[in-house]
Amino acid sequence: MLWITGLSPAACKTDLVSCRRWAEPQMPGLYMNGDFLMGGIFSFHSYTSSENKTYTRQPLQLQCSGSMSFRELRIARAMEFTIHEINNRTDLLPGITLGYRIHDSCSEVPMSIKVAFQFANGMEPFFNDTDSCSKSAAAAVPALVGESTSTPSISMARMLGLFGIPQVSHFATCACLSDKRQYPAFFRTVPSDHHQAAALAKLVKHFGWTWIGAVRSDSDYGNYGMAAFLQAAQEEGICVEYSESYYRTDPRSKLERVANVIRRSTARVIVAFIQTGDMLFLLQELAKQPPPPLQWIGSEAWIIQSEFLRCYFCAGAIGFGIPRSVIPGFREFLLDLSPEQALKSPLLTEFWESSFSCSLKGSSGGARGCNGSEDIRALQNPYTDTSQLRESNLVYKATYAIAHAIHGVICNDTQCDKSAKFTPWQILNQLKRVNFTTNNGYQVTFDSNGDPVAVYELINWQFKKDGGLEFVTVGQYDSSKPRGQEFSMSRAITWVGGQTKVPRSVCSESCPPGTRKAVQKGKPVCCYDCIPCAEGEISNKTDSLNCLRCPPEFWPNTQRDSCLPKPVEFLSWDDTLSIILTTFSITGAFIAVCVAAVFYKHRTSPIVRANNSELSFLLLFSLALCFLCSLTFIGQPSDWSCMLRHTAFGITFVLCISCVLGKTIVVLMAFRATLPGSDVMKWFGPPQQRLSVLVFTLIQVLICILWLTISPPLPFKNLNQYKERIILECGLGSAIGFWAVLGYIGFLALLCFILAFLARKLPDNFNEAKFITFSMLIFCAVWITFIPAYVSSPGKFTVAVEIFAILASSFGLITCIFAPKCFIIMFRPEQNTKKHLMGKVPSKAL
Numbered sequence: 073m074l075w076i077t078g079l080s081p082a083a084c085k086t087d088l089v090s091c092r093r094w095a096e097p098q099m100p101g102l103y104m105n106g107d108f109l110m111g112g113i114f115s116f117h118s119y120t121s122s123e124n125k126t127y128t129r130q131p132l133q134l135q136c137s138g139s140m141s142f143r144e145l146r147i148a149r150a151m152e153f154t155i156h157e158i159n160n161r162t163d164l165l166p167g168i169t170l171g172y173r174i175h176d177s178c179s180e181v182p183m184s185i186k187v188a189f190q191f192a193n194g195m196e197p198f199f200n201d202t203d204s205c206s207k208s209a210a211a212a213v214p215a216l217v218g219e220s221t222s223t224p225s226i227s228m229a230r231m232l233g234l235f236g237i238p239q240v241s242h243f244a245t246c247a248c249l250s251d252k253r254q255y256p257a258f259f260r261t262v263p264s265d266h267h268q269a270a271a272l273a274k275l276v277k278h279f280g281w282t283w284i285g286a287v288r289s290d291s292d293y294g295n296y297g298m299a300a301f302l303q304a305a306q307e308e309g310i311c312v313e314y315s316e317s318y319y320r321t322d323p324r325s326k327l328e329r330v331a332n333v334i335r336r337s338t339a340r341v342i343v344a345f346i347q348t349g350d351m352l353f354l355l356q357e358l359a360k361q362p363p364p365p366l367q368w369i370g371s372e373a374w375i376i377q378s379e380f381l382r383c384y385f386c387a388g389a390i391g392f393g394i395p396r397s398v399i400p401g402f403r404e405f406l407l408d409l410s411p412e413q414a415l416k417s418p419l420l421t422e423f424w425e426s427s428f429s430c431s432l433k434g435s436s437g438g439a440r441g442c443n444g445s446e447d448i449r450a451l452q453n454p455y456t457d458t459s460q461l462r463e464s465n466l467v468y469k470a471t472y473a474i475a476h477a478i479h480g481v482i483c484n485d486t487q488c489d490k491s492a493k494f495t496p497w498q499i500l501n502q503l504k505r506v507n508f509t510t511n512n513g514y515q516v517t518f519d520s521n522g523d524p525v526a527v528y529e530l531i532n533w534q535f536k537k538d539g540g541l542e543f544v545t546v547g548q549y550d551s552s553k554p555r556g557q558e559f560s561m562s563r564a565i566t567w568v569g570g571q572t573k574v575p576r577s578v579c580s581e582s583c584p585p586g587t588r589k590a591v592q593k594g595k596p597v598c599c600y601d602c603i604p605c606a607e608g609e610i611s612n613k614t615d616s617l618n619c620l621r622c623p624p625e626f627w628p629n630t631q632r633d634s635c636l637p638k639p640v641e642f643l644s645w646d647d648t649l650s651i652i653l654t655t656f657s658i659t660g661a662f663i664a665v666c667v668a669a670v671f672y673k674h675r676t677s678p679i680v681r682a683n684n685s686e687l688s689f690l691l692l693f694s695l696a697l698c699f700l701c702s703l704t705f706i707g708q709p710s711d712w713s714c715m716l717r718h719t720a721f722g723i724t725f726v727l728c729i730s731c732v733l734g735k736t737i738v739v740l741m742a743f744r745a746t747l748p749g750s751d752v753m754k755w756f757g758p759p760q761q762r763l764s765v766l767v768f769t770l771i772q773v774l775i776c777i778l779w780l781t782i783s784p785p786l787p788f789k790n791l792n793q794y795k796e797r798i799i800l801e802c803g804l805g806s807a808i809g810f811w812a813v814l815g816y817i818g819f820l821a822l823l824c825f826i827l828a829f830l831a832r833k834l835p836d837n838f839n840e841a842k843f844i845t846f847s848m849l850i851f852c853a854v855w856i857t858f859i860p861a862y863v864s865s866p867g868k869f870t871v872a873v874e875i876f877a878i879l880a881s882s883f884g885l886i887t888c889i890f891a892p893k894c895f896i897i898m899f900r901p902e903q904n905t906k907k908h909l910m911g912k913v914p915s916k917a918l
Contacts, residue, residue, distance in 0.1 A: 102152060102417050106171025107490045110155065110474055111191040111216030113228070114148040115179040116140055116419060118349070136178035140422050143377075143454035143463075144220065146406060147242070148174050148419075150464040151217055153405045154471035157511070165479050168488045176419070177219050179349075184224035185231060191216055192235050214499045215240065215474040217467060221347065222246035222293035229255040236497040240473055242466035245372065246296045250521035257500055259522040261469040262394065263551070265293075265345075265371075267526035269300035271392050271549040272343060272369060274559050275530070277308040282598045283579040284369075285334060285342040286312050289350045290319035297345040297371060311579060311598030313339040320349050327357050335363040340577040343369040348377050355383050367568045367575050375531050376462055378454065381541040388568040392528035392549060397465035399512055403458045407449050411442055427451055460543065469516045476516075477502035526551035534566040582614045585633035589617055605632045608795060625789070627796045640789075642800040643706050643868040650706045653875050660699035660882055667890045668692040674897050678905055687738070687761060691731035691889070697724040698882040702875045709787040714802035718785050719776040721878060722813035726772035728885065729820040729851075730765040735889075736827045736844050737764075772816055779809030801870065818855065824848050847888030854881045 102112075117136035155170045173191070177184040194212040215238040219225045225244035232239050233256045240259045241249075247266040249258050276284060286302070288294035294317060302312060314337060316330045331354065334342065344351060351374040362385050370391030374380060414420040415432050425431055430442040448456070458464075480502040482492040507517045518524060530547030547561040567575055583589050583602035588611055590603045605611055605619035610628045612620075622628055626635035643650050671680050671688055680688065701724050704717035738761060779785075788803030804810045825848035858877040865873045896903050 101176060102148065102172065102174040102419060104152070104155070104171045106155075106159075106169040108168065108478060109171045109173055109213050110151075110471070111213040111218075112148060112151045112172055112174035113177045113184060113187050113216060113218030113220075113224075114144050114174065115220045115224075116144050116148070116176040117178050118180075136176050136183065140419070140426060141454075142423065142427075145419065145423055146455045146458075147220070147463045147467055149406060150399070150402065150467040151471050153399070153402050154468050155475075156405070157401070158472070158475045164475060165483065165488055166486075168478075168482070168490055170475065170478075173213065177224050179221060179224070181224050181227045184219055184228050188216075188228040188231050192232065192237060212237065212496070214238075214478060214494070214496050215503070217242060217470045217474065219244060220463075221291075222249070222296070223291045225249065225258070226255075226292055229258040233257040236495065236500050238474070238477070238496060238500045238503050240470040240503070242470050243463055244293075246292050247300055248292065248296050250523055252521060255522075257496075259470075259473070259503055259518055261466040261473070261516065261524055262372075262463075263526035263528070264521070264523045265297040266300055267549075267551050268371060268392055268528065269297060269345075270304045271526075271528060271559065272301055272371070273304035273308045273310065274549075275390070275392075276305065276310055276341065276343070276369065278559065279574050281341045281367075281577045282310055283339050283341075283577050284310060284312055285337050285339040286315040286345070287330060287334070287342060287354065288315070288317050288345040289347045290317040290322065291347065293347055293373065294345050294350075301343065301345060309598075311596035313337055313579070313596075318346075318350055318354060320353060327353060330354065331357040331361075334358065334366070335361065337363075338579070340364070340575055341367045341369060344374070345371045346374060348374050348379075351380070355380070355386070359383070359385070365568045365575075367577065370531075372528070376460065376543060378457065378460065378543075381533065381543075384541065387533055387535060387541055387570060388566050389533045390546070390565060391531055393531040393543075394462040394466060395527055395529045395548075396545070397461050397512060397514065399458075399461055399465060399468055402461070402464065402468075403456075406456060406458070409448055411444060411446070423455065427453065427455070465512070465514065468512070469510055469514060472508070472510055473503060473506050473516050473518075474499070476506045476508055480505070530561070532565050535570055583611075583616065584614060585610075585612050585616070586631045587611060587616070588619045589615055610635055624791050625798060638791075638796065638798045640798045640800050641794075641868055642708055643871045645707055647868075649868075649872055653872065653879070654703060654706060656879050656883075657699050657702045657875075660879060660886070661696045664692050664696035664699060664886060667886065667894060668696075670894055670897060677897065679893055679896055679903075686758060687731050687734050687765070688890075690765065691728060691735070692886075694724055694728035694731055695882055695886050698728055698878060702878045705871050705875050705878075709800055709802045711786055714785040714787055715780055717802065718810065718813065719780065722776055722817065723769065723772050725817050725878075725881075726820060727765070727769050728882075729817060729824060730768035732844060732847070732885065732889070733768070733820060733824040733827070734761045734765055736824050737761075740827060740830065768820060772813065775809070775812050775816060779806055779813065782806055783809065785810070799868065801868075814855070818852070821848055821851050821855070825852060843888045843892060847885050850884035850888065851881045854884065 117140060118138045151172060151174060155172050158164055159169050175187045175190075177187060191213045212235070216232075217240050219228060219241060220243045222244045223246075225239070225241050226246065226249065229239055229249060233254075236257055238257050238259060240261065242260070243262050244260060245262050245265045245268065247264045247269070249255050249260065250264050250266065284305075286298060288298040298315065298317075302315065305312065314333055316333055318327055318330050335358075344354075346354070365385075368386050368389035368391075370389055372391070372393050375389065375391030376393035380386065409420065409424075411424060411432055414424040421432055424442070424446070425439075427448075428442060428446040429440065430446070431439040432442050435441040477499045479488065481494045481498045482488050482490070504518060504522075507515075509515050516524070526549070528549040529545045530549065532544045532546045533541050534544045536542050544563070544566075546563045546565050547559065549559050551558055564572065565574075566572065579596065579599040580592075580601070583600070587602040587604050589600040591597050592599045592601060605628070608628065609619035609621050610632050611618075612633050619632075622635035625638055627638045628634070629636050645651075645654075668689060671685065671692070674680055675685055697720070701717070701720040704713055704720055707713065783806035785802045785805040788801055790799035790801055793799050825845060828842075828845035828848060854877050858873065861873045862870060862877075
């Protein structure tokens with residue numbers, strides 16, 4: 073740092089030329105002596121600007137130039153005002169007069185370091201007109217206020233921390249300065265950018281913006297601030313299309329490139345974490361070819377600067393700023409400035425001459441001399457504008473904080489010792505414990521990082537009635553409030569272009585319910601396609617990342633945004649198919665009853681008596697039951713209907729086949745009994761026939777009892793057959809039991825078929841065995857084809873196939889066995905005689 077600070081005072085005594093090089097040019101500032109001096113560093117000027125709007129540095133000749141910032145002068149004079157106010161108080165530092173040394177840092181690190189070294193070693197920045205350097209007896213300042221920006225403050229804080237000299241900044245917001253390991257002596261009255269970054273991310277999220285652009289100053293303020301914002305934005309699910317940086321010393325080509333990126337961007341919201349000077353150049357470049365309307369989100373560095381209000385294409389800009397305040401008596405202090413007072417300070421002289429375009433030193437070089445008629449109260453510039461006291465109040469609090477720390481070191485309950493000796497470390501430790509309220513009602517305290525409680529106002533640039541722009545406070549952010557309640561709105565926001573509707577800025581529109589987000593390859597997560605949910609899945613909220621599968625008994629609606637109960641399907645009574653099957657079932661039972669009635673009426677006729685009329689009536693009764701048992705398969709399955717349908721079907725069909733088997737055996741035995749010496753019939757008379765039917769049926773009853781006892785058929789919701797509906801059917805329970813019932817019926821049918829086949833050559837006039845054979849052939853064919861049809865039929869048609877098999881086999885039996893007899897009884901009564909029935913007997917049979 074020797075090239076910045078120059079030679080030491082000792083070297084000045086031997087090398088006057090070098091001393092003069094180090095001392096010149098004289099550093100302008102504001103000064104007042106006192107018992108204890110307080111330092112102040114502010115950015116009144118910048119370095120020389122070139123024609124291409126960039127700045128060139130001259131490190132060996134540290135001279136501030138360029139136009140003065142009247143706003144910064146007002147902020148610096150807030151320190152003056154505060155010290156005068158403290159000196160007039162009797163409760164704070166009684167009997168002690170504070171002085172101050174306020175210097176210009178030129179917004180650059182080299183000059184800031186030089187001034188900080190002068191504060192640290194106690195050197196006065198005044199030099200006489202002789203060739204020798206003089207040093208005042210002033211000691212190092214116990215503390216200082218400043219700097220106004222982050223990068224110079226970082227450099228100063230590193231150096232001052234080595235000496236333990238407290239630095240209380242009023243506008244250095246970089247979150248890095250909260251690190252007490254690197255900056256142990258740094259404090260500030262402005263909140264850290266850590267809080268502002270989080271607040272900006274919450275603001276962007278609050279208004280639904282997920283696709284934004286970002287631009288920052290290429291400095292510690294911009295880089296640290298934007299890094300904190302990008303991290304917070306990522307946590308909030310916000311995507312950044314671009315993040316560009318620019319610094320005022322960069323070449324114009326870079327500024328033009330940043331402006332073109334903004335113009336080509338698809339993001340309609342841009343977050344600018346940028347310093348005032350950099351923002352000014354950027355807006356000037358954008359004004360040459362204005363981009364599409366953009367919603368600007370600003371940081372506190374520029375969003376509250378009145379000089380930007382002339383940029384009408386930024387109308388509707390919002391951002392967080394330092395709360396506006398009122399400092400009683402401050403305006404009067406600023407306006408209490410005469411030409412004589414202005415001449416005492418180079419800074420005030422420059423201000424006066426720039427404001428009134430005259431020279432306080434008289435006419436010279438063509439400049440008009442000031443004649444004393446200039447009225448400072450008539451001025452309208454940032455110096456006299458006290459309607460937005462924001463940074464000035466931060467200086468006010470910082471100055472009071474140092475005064476309270478000095479009071480805590482040198483004063484007891486009633487008086488202060490102006491001769492007290494103390495070190496800056498004592499002031500540093502005392503600053504950590506300050507806790508007071510200023511005259512204008514603001515509480516001042518520092519946390520363990522040297523930061524205050526973060527409180528921001530949400531500022532909106534709105535149009536006035538005269539068409540100009542003004543700052544309007546529309547909300548607040550207070551980090552001391554519970555989590556989730558920090559941000560609050562107080563009035564409506566005017567958006568870009570004066571609109572009242574919140575602008576949209578998204579990479580992809582929200583995915584509606586029924587779809588899910590699929591990130592586009594190579595793009596941020598906010599750029600996605602909306603993919604419809606797969607079959608059986610839903611999403612019931614906007615922007616779902618995944619679709620949810622419906623429970624097994626539910627299925628998505630058409631929009632796939634909710635799960636609806638699957639329709640339960642079974643063969644209900646109101647189905648057309650059920651009505652048809654019911655009609656056939658009742659018709660078949662009716663036919664069986666009618667046949668029985670005919671047989672009963674002609675029960676004494678030879679054709680009825682010829683083949684055991686008792687078995688015929690029992691067969692007709694079982695056939696009626698077979699027709700009616702099919703009705704148990706229709707309707708919603710229940711526990712009793714599932715058990716009844718299979719057992720009733722199995723028992724009635726066995727009863728039916730047993731009767732047919734008995735009739736077949738009777739026919740066969742009857743003609744065998746005509747052989748000489750044959751007594752076969754006595755072994756298969758009516759008692760034996762009834763017993764055989766009973767035994768065959770009891771075997772099936774036993775099988776059914778075992779089936780119902782071990783694993784009965786119960787209602788079962790088939791969720792696998794169809795995805796979109798439930799098939800309510802009767803589960804088999806035990807598959808062995810089901811196939812045992814069918815197998816036993818098949819065994820009896822096959823046995824009956826074989827016996828009837830053996831009796832196929834009986835006399836034509838009474839060959840009932842032929843009809844039994846044909847009926848059994850139909851029966852077996854129906855049930856053989858039933859098996860594959862039953863297995864492959866979907867849903868309720870499985871039950872319909874089973875009913876059809878029952879009805880078809882029943883109609884086959886009643887038609888083949890009883891139709892010929894009924895035809896003879898009703899239409900060929902002449903053939904219903906014993907003579908006709910016994911008329912033709914084959915010789916072989918005899």
